[in-house]
Amino acid sequence: MILRKDRIFYLDEVRALAILFVLLAHTIKNFPVNINYLTSPTLLSYLTISRMGVPLFFMLSGALLIGKDYSLSEFFKKRFSRVLIPAIFWYVILFISVAYANGFNFDLMYEWIYDAPFPWFACAIIGVYLLIPIFSSFVKEYGTRGAGYFIFIWLILVVLTNFNLAEDYYAKLIFGNFGIYIGFAVLGYYLANKEFNIYSLPMVIFSTIIFIACLVFNMYNAYYFKTVFYIESFSIILQCSALFLILRYLSKYASFNPSKTLSKIHNFIKDSWIGAIVYALSVCSYTIYLMHYQIVDLLVQFYPITTFDLVPVVFILLTVITLAIVLILSKIPIVNKLIGIH
Template structure:
């Protein structure tokens, strides 16, 4: 693993595989919110296909958090106040802007005040992720000091306990005893640590084998997750805090990282595809909010057709990207766009 006790500075150049993962993650998040654009599901095959598509979307949030850890941990932050100010400014201003638009849209469509308030605090909507980020950023300086102080052994220690807790959570067995409090290791905070570890760990096998291992891990864990959802949904009530999701996110992260190390992205980095991936990555936080507006609007024009679903899905992605992209070009508004 790279020297964890060496103060590294953020690089100015973009890391393409992070952009690829972030672009995939925002598309995955949108996947989770477009189920109702399918036509009627009339058979087991269609139900499993739709469930598989939906469950692929569950990778999005873990990947976002893993990238945050890979980029923000083991850094030198001499001024804690400046760090918090910078991180919070990047997420709070866009949240205020987009949540006003989201709540105005819901008011226009006649939703009651209780529902609208719950949307704001993240109960029935995707805005819960914003509040998760607040908690992560408040805790990040402590995690950063821990990583810098204890290096790889500290990472393994933290991840081992976190993994054990996720096993318990997967089967709804946490806590085992009321006073056995391991909450500091629980929840979403493990994903940034995991992301940093996987981004910097040098495994003692070839890049090609690691790439294959990541892809196989992704496929197997996705299959397990779909199976559990279909046959035993009560076993995995915490959709982002369970073992299959951890392996899905880890498998995808490793797969994409080693594709990059094998130079598989070189042919697309500088062409239209590569530029589109980078643009989706840059716009991803704004898209996280804008797609709520787009999905709600287009739901009133839903054809409920399997054949039309690809068109609707592509339209949602494009419009969700277009809104923050256009806003980022307007003077004095860019700070609110999410870019």
């Protein structure tokens, strides 16, 4: 896999972390239900981190697509094909494998089609794509200030919902479909384009403090109040924003201060085998997302997670196996066009 020079490395870092968080979340979901994960600080820390996966994906969509110049026909043709073709391909592959494993039992096949785990993400991202041209026109007219205005209104609604200050009907109306996702997309655009009046290193330090504070707060709430926050939580939004800014401004600091120790560490990661893995995870992230459910199900059958310390073991195995499968498939003509690598 050849590294493209036109890619922005910190966005590849965000995408690589996003898919790792998703894999971690679905590894945790396979933890034995008879064990109460809310009593384990270790498992809670995994949950607190893994919640960032889906928001980061939508933030990337906004960072990469909002405000760009394109025709509507070109945009929808390219974006919809990138989402739908791989989704249909993997849906068919998984359906055939499930049907074969269950002896083509009609009732089980129907149940699997109805409860299939991944189509919701494809539907959500398509919904966001339908709205992105509208927001692109808006930010071209009003810039980051206009995006900031939208985010301000969006965060007010998030806070009202978080503190049960809005009726359930209105909360579902706002967040039940695309509201929360397009909000993350606009937030990603804003954080990628807004020039804050602060130097890079102080921004990295400040964002790191915010990120750690959110992690501690979320873990504390989960451990003592039995509340595991979801993506529409204000603290998860802040946590994702802080991580995004850490990576953006660390990259900016390294480009302007190459002789500094922190910059040397960053550039070593970027130019070494670690950077190659980050790039591979980034370009394969959507494919991995679509096909990893079956792999994690097989893994926990042969390597059941019975203790907390097995979670990282299964997570690492899942990551290595899914990435290896995708890289192998990427070498096969025609198949490499269908599986969703970009």
